[in-house]
Amino acid sequence: MSIPKTLLKSVGLAAVLGMSVQAEGIQFDFKDPKGVNTVAFSLDAPLEAISGSASGISGHVEFDPAKPEATKGKIAVTTASMHVANPLMKEHMHAKDWMDVASHPELTFEAGSLSDVKKDGDVYLGKVTGKLTIKGVTKDVTVPVKLTYLKDKLGARTNGRIQGDLLVLRTQFKVKRTDFGINPGAPTDKVSDEVELTLSLAGSAPKA
Amino acid sequence: MRTALKMAALGVALVGVVFWLFGGPNLGWTKTSVPVAMKDPVTELDYVEWQQNFVPGVDFLGAALGLAGILFVSSCFVKASVKNPIQKT
Numbered sequence: 001m002s003i004p005k006t007l008l009k010s011v012g013l014a015a016v017l018g019m020s021v022q023a024e025g026i027q028f029d030f031k032d033p034k035g036v037n038t039v040a041f042s043l044d045a046p047l048e049a050i051s052g053s054a055s056g057i058s059g060h061v062e063f064d065p066a067k068p069e070a071t072k073g074k075i076a077v078t079t080a081s082m083h084v085a086n087p088l089m090k091e092h093m094h095a096k097d098w099m100d101v102a103s104h105p106e107l108t109f110e111a112g113s114l115s116d117v118k119k120d121g122d123v124y125l126g127k128v129t130g131k132l133t134i135k136g137v138t139k140d141v142t143v144p145v146k147l148t149y150l151k152d153k154l155g156a157r158t159n160g161r162i163q164g165d166l167l168v169l170r171t172q173f174k175v176k177r178t179d180f181g182i183n184p185g186a187p188t189d190k191v192s193d194e195v196e197l198t199l200s201l202a203g204s205a206p207k208a
Numbered sequence: 209m210r211t212a213l214k215m216a217a218l219g220v221a222l223v224g225v226v227f228w229l230f231g232g233p234n235l236g237w238t239k240t241s242v243p244v245a246m247k248d249p250v251t252e253l254d255y256v257e258w259q260q261n262f263v264p265g266v267d268f269l270g271a272a273l274g275l276a277g278i279l280f281v282s283s284c285f286v287k288a289s290v291k292n293p294i295q296k297t
Contacts, residue, residue: 034248035257036246036248036251036253036255037253037255038255038256040256048236051243053243053255053256053258083241083258085237085239085240085241085242085243085258085263086236086237086238086239086240086265087240088237089237148251150250150251153250153251156250157248157250157251166250166251168251168252168253170253200253200254200255201253202248202251202253
């Protein structure tokens with residue numbers, strides 16, 4: 001039985017079209033040379049409140065304004081960039097019992113899908129489901145996210161040197177440090193088990 | 209020597225308290241950097257920029273008062289010097 005050439009051509013064309021549809025999302029690079037991208041963390045224990053931020057952010061997100069549900073990507077944060085105001089506390093935070101920066105240089109969030117998407121102009125609200133990896137422990141999490149698609153705004157950030165789009169990503173959620181093996185024996189009245197993470201990130205997609 | 213140690217204790221305590229008071233007064237730990245809230249004009253993202261700044265905390269105050277205490281207690285074990293000893297003939 002021979003397959004007609006026209007059918008083969010149709011299948012080939014469909015495959016090519018399918019691939020082009022899949023590749024329609026815009027790739028945004030979240031390595032920000034301006035140093036604006038930060039992940040803020042805060043812990044509010046009865047005896048002590050701790051807050052700080054991390055700036056060593058990298059990663060890519062694929063976003064299609066027409067199909068925001070298909071948003072996916074990965075954001076990585078270098079643990080060595082985690083900073084608190086007190087130098088001794090920072091030293092302890094980077095040490096083996098806490099973040100173990102030497103063995104776990106990155107924490108990552110890998111987004112798999114976006115659900116409950118609500119669009120309001122250039123703003124997309126939804127819930128992102130993905131895998132959060134901290135200190136080698138990976139957990140499935142679903143967190144609220146706000147995406148703002150700024151078309152042709154990259155030029156405004158680069159004094160017109162590079163043209164392209166921007167994607168602003170904001171999310172705030174809580175995790176338990178003991179779930180990720182971060183010094184589970186430490187007293188929670190001094191260092192809270194709940195850690196609030198606030199991600200404020202901007203990704204850029206230069207136009208060729 | 210005794211008086212000198214007591215004066216030194218008073219000086220260390222005063223400097224510690226004044227430095228702590230003018231630095232905040234910060235009831236947390238000593239900071240060597242402080243977060244400054246910033247806003248990116250294009251993306252409108254709020255972020256913090258850490259600036260080098262020494263802000264003494266309660267640990268600094270405690271160390272200063274502790275050192276003052278040690279100096280004061282030490283002074284109690286030192287013999288008072290005699291300014292005009294009576295010369296025996």
